[in-house]
Amino acid sequence: MSDQRVYNFSAGPSMLPVSALERAGSEITNYRGTGMSVMEMSHRSKAFVQIFEETQAKLRRLMDVPEGYKILFLQTGASGQFSMVPLNLIGKTGKADYAVTGNFSNLAYKEAKKYGQINLAASSEDKDHSYIPTQDQLTLDKDASYFYYCANNTIYGTEWGYVPETGDVPLVCDMSSDILSMPVDVSKYGIIFAGAQKNLAPAGLTVVIIREDLAGHELPYTPLMMNYQTMIDKDSMYNTPPCWCIYMLGLNLDWVEAQGGAQAMEQRKWQRANMLYDTLDSSKLFRCHAQKGSRSGMNVTFRTGDAELDAKFVAEATQAGFVNLKGHRKVGGMRASIYNAMPIEGVEKLCDFIKKFDKEN
Ligand SMILES: *Cc1c(COP(=O)(O)O)cnc(C)c1O
Numbered sequence: 001m002s003d004q005r006v007y008n009f010s011a012g013p014s015m016l017p018v019s020a021l022e023r024a025g026s027e028i029t030n031y032r033g034t035g036m037s038v039m040e041m042s043h044r045s046k047a048f049v050q051i052f053e054e055t056q057a058k059l060r061r062l063m064d065v066p067e068g069y070k071i072l073f074l075q076t077g078a079s080g081q082f083s084m085v086p087l088n089l090i091g092k093t094g095k096a097d098y099a100v101t102g103n104f105s106n107l108a109y110k111e112a113k114k115y116g117q118i119n120l121a122a123s124s125e126d127k128d129h130s131y132i133p134t135q136d137q138l139t140l141d142k143d144a145s146y147f148y149y150c151a152n153n154t155i156y157g158t159e160w161g162y163v164p165e166t167g168d169v170p171l172v173c174d175m176s177s178d179i180l181s182m183p184v185d186v187s188k189y190g191i192i193f194a195g196a197q198k199n200l201a202p203a204g205l206t207v208v209i210i211r212e213d214l215a216g217h218e219l220p221y222t223p224l225m226m227n228y229q230t231m232i233d234k235d236s237m238y239n240t241p242p243c244w245c246i247y248m249l250g251l252n253l254d255w256v257e258a259q260g261g262a263q264a265m266e267q268r269k270w271q272r273a274n275m276l277y278d279t280l281d282s283s284k285l286f287r288c289h290a291q292k293g294s295r296s297g298m299n300v301t302f303r304t305g306d307a308e309l310d311a312k313f314v315a316e317a318t319q320a321g322f323v324n325l326k327g328h329r330k331v332g333g334m335r336a337s338i339y340n341a342m343p344i345e346g347v348e349k350l351c352d353f354i355k356k357f358d359k360e361n
Contacts, residue, residue, distance in 0.1 A: 004321070005018070006321045006322070006323045007321060007322050007323070007342070007346040007349065007350065008323050008324055009322060009323065009324045009325050009335070009336045009337050009338065009342070009350075010323070010324035010337060011154055011155075011177070011198070011299060011324075011328070011335060011337040012154070012176075012177070012195070012197045012198040012203075012337070013197040013198075013202060013203045014197065014198055014199070014337055014339050014341070015339060015341040015342055016201075016202070016248070016252060016341050017252060017255040017340075017341045019251075019254075019255050019258075020248065020251035020252045020254070020255050023251050023254075024247070024248060024251060031047060032047070034047050038051065038243060038244055038247045039243070039244050041243070043237060043240050043241055043243050044237075048243060051243075051246065051247050051250055052073070052236075052237075052241070052246055054250060055073075055246050055247070055249050055250035055253065056071050056073075058250060058253040058254070058257065059071055059207070059249070059253060061257075062180065062253060062256055062257060062261055062262055063179075063180065063184060063186060063209070063262065064183070064186065064262075065186050065209055066186060066187050068211060068212055068213070069186060069209055069210065069211055069212065070209070070210050070212050070215075070232050071207065071208070071209050072207070072208040072209075072210065072228070072231050072232070072236045073205055073206075073207060073236045073241050073242065073245075073246050073249075074205075074206045074207075074208055074231060074236060074241075075204065075205070075206060075241075075242055076206060076225075076226075077195045077203075077206055078104070078174060078176040078193060078194060078195035078206060079104075079107070079195075080206060080226070081108075081174070081193045081206065081208065082107055082108040082111040082112070083111055083226060084226045084228070085108070085112070085146070085148065085172050085191065085193075086111070086112040086114075086115040086116060087115060087218055087219050087222040087223075087226055087227075088214070088215065088217065088218045088219075088222065088226075088227065088228050088229075089145050089146050089170075089172070089190070089191075089214060089217070090112070090115050090116040090145050090146075090219070091145070091217050091218065091219050092145035092146075092217060093143050093144065093145045094116045094117055094145070095116055095117045095118070095119065095141060095143055095144050095145060096112060096116060096117075096118055096119070096144050096145050096146050096147070096148060097118075097119045097121035097138075097139075097140060097141055097144040097146070097147040097148065097166075097169065098112060098118055098119070098120060098121055098147075098148045098149075099121045099122040099123075099133065099138065099147070099148065099149040099150075099164070100120060100122070100123045100124070100125065101122070101123075101124045101129055101132055101133070101149065101150060101153050101156075101158060101160075102124075102129045102150060102153030102154070102155055102156045102158065103129075103153070103154075103155045103156070103328075103330060104150050104153070104154065104155075104174060104176070105148070105149060105150040105153070105174065106125075108148060108150070108174065109148075112148070115219065116145075119139065119141050119144065120139075121138050121139050121140060121141075121147065122137055122138050122139065124158075127291075128156075128289075128331075129153060129155075129156040129158065130156065130158065130289055130290055130291050130294070131158060131290070131291045131293075131294040132158050132159070132160050132161065132293075132294040135162065135164060135165060138164060140166055140167075140169070141169075142167060142168070142169065144166075144169050145169075145170075146169060146170045146171070146172045146190055146191075147164060147166040147169050147170070147171055147172065148172045148173075148174075149164060149171070149172075149173055149174070150173070150174040150176075151173050151174065151175045151178050152175070152176075152177045152178035152181075152296050152297075152298050152299065153177075153296065153299075154176065154177040154198065154298075154299050154337075155299075155301075155328040155330055155331060155335075156289060156290065156299075156301060156330075156331060157288075157289055157290045157295065157296045157299040157300055157301030157331075157335060158290045158291075158294045158295065158296055159178060159294070159295065159296035159297060159298065161293070161294070163185070163188050170189070170190025170191070170211070170214060171188060171189045171190055171191075172189070172190055172191045172193075173189055173191070173192050173193075174193060174194070175192050175193065175194045176193075176194045176195045176198050176199075177194075177198040177199065177296075177298050177299060177337075177339075178199065178296075178297070178298050179192070179194040179198075179199055179200060179207070180199055180200065180256060180262055180265060180340065181199060181262075181265050181266060181269045181297065181298060181339070181340060182262055182263075182265065182266035182269065182297075183261075183262040183263055183266065184262070186209060189209070189211070190210070190211050190214050191208065191209065191210045191211070191214065192208070192209040193206060193207065193208045193209070194206070194207050196245060196249060198298075198337075198339060199298070199339045199340050199341075200249050200252060201245045201246075201248045201249035201252055202244070202245050202248050203245075204242045204244075204245045205242045205245035205246060205249060207249075208228070208231075210228055210232070212232060214228070215227075215228035215229040215232050216228075216229045224238075225238070225239070252341075255341075256340065265340050268340075268344060269297040269298065269338075269340075270297055271344060272297075272338045272342060272344055272347040273295070273296070273297040273298075273300060273338060275344075275347055275348065275351055276300050276336060276338065276347055276350065276351060277295060277300065279351040279354050279355060280300070280302050280354065283354060283355070283358040284358055285304045285309070285357070285358050285361060286302045286303070286304055286354065286358065287302060287303060287304075287305065288300070288301065288302045289301035289302065289303065289331055289333065297338075298337060298338060298339055299335055299336070299337050299338075300335065300336045300337075300338065301327060301331055301333065301334070301335045302333055302334050302335075302336075303327065303331075303332060303333025303334060304333070307332065309361065310327075310332070310333050310334060312361070313325075313334060313357055314326045314334060316357065317350075317353060317357075320353055322346075322349070322350050322353060324337075336350065
């Protein structure tokens with residue numbers, strides 16, 4: 001085995017900053033004189049409670065989370081939120097608006113239908129989810145209990161370039177694959193949630209940022225563990241939280257902060273993505289799946305149009321140290337996931353590789 005790290009373009013679980021991994025490594029058997037690993041300590045211990053509180057505080061600082069919002073560290077993935085959101089929020093009017101712009105919002109939409117009357121506020125299915133609907137294209141119901149959308153479509157490689165205007169209807173947003181890739185005005189949202197394994201931490205943690213007044217109105221049969229109010233009241237520690245992932249999140253947030261926070265992440269995001277899109281647009285072989293104006297800064301989807309040539313590209317890229325570039329089966333082709341931890345240099349080298357492949361094939 002080579003001790004050389006590869007450039008890992010996985011959509012998730014995905015790259016973490018080396019500094020966070022090394023720090024975890026150095027503390028793996030003895031966390032700061034406790035004589036034990038974070039994996040081995042009680043979630044009620046002083047050492048862990050401190051990790052927990054500091055991590056919450058760092059995220060609050062980095063995302064500028066206002067008062068009146070609670071940060072929760074939950075489990076069951078982003079997918080768990082597909083059920084938790086309607087169970088807790090739809091009771092208000094029995095109705096909700098959903099914008100379906102990709103795989104995960106479609107799953108959320110189908111799940112929500114179990115609990116109420118769901119209005120399809122927009123869909124990009126007509127063009128294979130290659131674009132984001134404009135504000136004018138949203139069919140909004142002012143009696144909706146909430147408006148649901150997914151900010152970045154991980155599989156199709158599109159990203160909302162605006163925050164939908166929904167008046168008094170609270171926004172619920174799946175930010176799994178673009179959280180902390182830019183500054184966000186949290187006060188515009190009712191709920192922001194994210195599975196941590198794309199841009200925050202290892203798999204097993206789901207971050208939820210919730211306006212507190214939205215909790216406490218759950219449907220009567222809401223499972224205890226799916227009740228936001230339970231988790232707010234117990235500060236995410238009704239049961240054992242995903243301790244290790246919370247610790248790793250804290251280490252990643254230290255790195256984000258040292259780099260200059262969400263603003264620096266946004267600047268680098270577009271530096272990476274524009275470089276890659278420019279290279280693909282000026283190639284003779286490659287076409288991007290997402291339409292200009294809707295393209296994601298985190299997941300770049302592209303293809304040659306020839307499945308064999310795509311496979312050749314992926315195989316040769318892997319050989320050259322660029323791994324996990326195969327696209328999701330729903331879109332085919334290739335996908336380069338370039339989250340916060342992907343160094344600019346990784347994308348520069350990938351662009352060189354693409355240019356070389358383009359010339360030779
Ligand atoms: C990966 C992903 C999910 C699913 O996350 P899990 O934590 O595996 O449930 C949901 N939404 C988006 C946008 C994703 O990228």
